[in-house]
Amino acid sequence: MRLDPVSLRLFVAAMEEGAIARAAEREHLAASAASRRLADLEQQLGVALFARSNRGTEPTAAAYALLDLARGVLNELDGIATQMRGFGAGLRGHVRVAANISAITQFLPAQLQRFMARHPQVDVRLQEQISTAIARSVAENAADIGILAEGDYGERVTLLPYRSDELVLVLPAGHALARRRRVRLAEVLDHEFVGTHPGSAINAALARGAAEAGRPLKLRMQVTGFDALCLMVAAGLGLGVMPRGSALIYRSALGLRTLTLAEPWAQRRLMLCVRAQGELPGVARHLVAHLQD
Incomplete structure (x- = not known):
């Protein structure tokens, strides 16, 4: 059975208007097409929906039972359309x-x-x-x-x-370099570093910078987040490099200093x-x- 929403809407209109002709006008159908659709609906359902006589049509008991069902189905279809429009508009x-x-x-x-x-x-x-x-x-x-x-x-x-963001050097407030405002990477490569994720873009930038300076990068340990990096730096376990905006979150709480890295790759x-x-x-x-x- 394939119930047509157009036919169901026409049926509901016929029940509400009390006449097939008025229902056809409401649904913008020719009267003959409306009658044919309702007859097809009756054939599909295997039940008479209207008792026809010389005086017109009268809904049967089956029609009143179908009315609530049809309204429920049409409301569900309208809900589906509304929700899908929401998906298309990117709202849900x-x-x-x-x-x-x-x-x-x-x-x-x-x-x-x-x-x-x-x-x-x-x-x-x-x-x-x-x-x-x-x-x-x-x-x-x-x-x-x-x-x-x-x-x-x-x-x-x-x-x-x-x-855009900027990478900065992070170090404890009591470090020998803490009074500096800016440094080159080559000036701090004698110190050990706390690195970020293996394979991270920051580690790669540090490795390239050290290679360009002709010096090894002393990577003492690697951690998985900036919070852990700052805790390790605050404990004196090495220097760190991280974005300035991220460092601001931890700087005051952990007593850290941030120095500008005078390197072109620090601007990202x-x-x-x-x-x-x-x-x-x-x-x-x-x-x-x-x-x-």
């Missing part, structure tokens, strides 16, 4: 975001709070990864949007401008990473536009 659904720790600690909390306040029926699922893993997640459709350090991640992803760009904007679900397109605003 979910979006998967993979971001590096720099974006998460500096920019995303406030941006996501504003976005989700405007779109409370959107579920944003955020996962922290290093930049190379982020690009891979987006390329393999494990994430809809990535936020990572600028770089070459291949042709399978598209990079869009997001934000963070990028949004997508497969192709045309392939993004509506809700993801809305979030990309919000993050770029």
